[in-house]
Amino acid sequence: MKLIGLIGGMSPEATVIYYRLLNEAARARYGSLHSANLMLYALDYGVMIEHYDNRDWDAFNAEVVKGAKHLESAGVDAIVISSNTTHMAADAVKAAVAIPLIHMLDVLAETMTAAGAKSPLLLGTPVVMGGAYHRAELAKRYSGEVLVPAEEEQAAIGRIILDELVLGDVRDESRQELLAIVERHGADSVILGCTELCMILGQEHCDMPVFDTTGLHAAAAARFAFGEG
Known part of the structure; x- marks a missing residue:
């Protein structure tokens, strides 16, 4: 090994x-x-x-x-x-x-391409969702259109991650808030683009494919x- x-x-x-x-x-x-x-x-x-x-x-x-x-x-x-x-x-x-x-983005792009995902919604910290690095790097590896939440939604997701999940605080009301954001965007799949998001969201919570970057x-x-x- x-x-x-x-x-x-x-x-x-x-x-x-x-x-x-x-x-x-x-x-x-x-x-x-x-x-x-x-x-x-x-x-x-x-x-x-x-x-x-x-x-x-x-x-x-x-x-x-x-x-x-x-x-x-x-x-x-x-x-x-x-x-x-x-x-x-x-x-x-x-x-x-x-x-x-x-x-991480190599295996994410390979998996999304193999699954035929065309318009995944990227969830993560505000820097991941709103910054240039992750979307630019994904564009080098993946031909689909990566969607991102609106600015106020990014702030809410950031609060859930940085004020709750990084401290091990997993709340059902926060899960429902995340799922509501996912439903609003018409994506065909969702990227758990923050390592801690797998603590609160998984395939069992969504009807669309979930790409868990941690796993x-x-x-x-x-x-x-x-x-x-």
């Missing part, structure tokens, strides 16, 4: 999900006594969210790059950033280390670790 270098902490709740999914994949692949071969570099969420709030992307990226360099020095075989928003630092990481980065990304990391892709 190859050694995965996991950059976590954005948020700790999300990091726990990746850790669980990677270990479940290892047990399924090798047997119930096995676990994932990984090394974790956990960012300080308090520091990172301050950079996020200040839109200080140079400082934000520098913290992620520092983590990637530590993991490379420790001998990992690939880097996995366990956060949608933190993929804004992906290009900086790729420029700073010589080992592969398993990019898809963790599965791609597992395939790499097992030498299967």
Whole structure:
């Protein structure tokens, strides 16, 4: 099994999900006594969210790059950033280390294309939904039209993520609010474009296809670790 270098902490709740999914994949692949071969570099969420709030992307990226360099020095075989928003630092990481980065948007685009999704609705933090990076990077990989919620809806989604989910607070009324936003946009599918969104939404809550970036990304990391892709 190859050694995965996991950059976590954005948020700790999300990091726990990746850790669980990677270990479940290892047990399924090798047997119930096995676990994932990984090394974790956990960012300080308090520091990172301050950079996020200040839109200080140079400082934000520098913290992620520092983590990637530590993991490379420790001998990992690939880097996995366990956060949608933190993929804004992906290009900086790729420029700073010589080992592969398993990019979340690669597997998301491949899965949406294979599923025939034409107009998915992107949910995530306001920077993911309203910023240039994620939609531009998806456009390089995917030919469909990615829809985004209206500005006031983005603020509501951001509040649910940043004030509730990152603290492990999952509320049914917030789930209903998210589902109402999804219903208003005429999308043919929905992207859970924030790692914590899988805590509150899943395929069981929607009639349309749900693309859970957390599960898809963790599965791609597992395939790499097992030498299967």
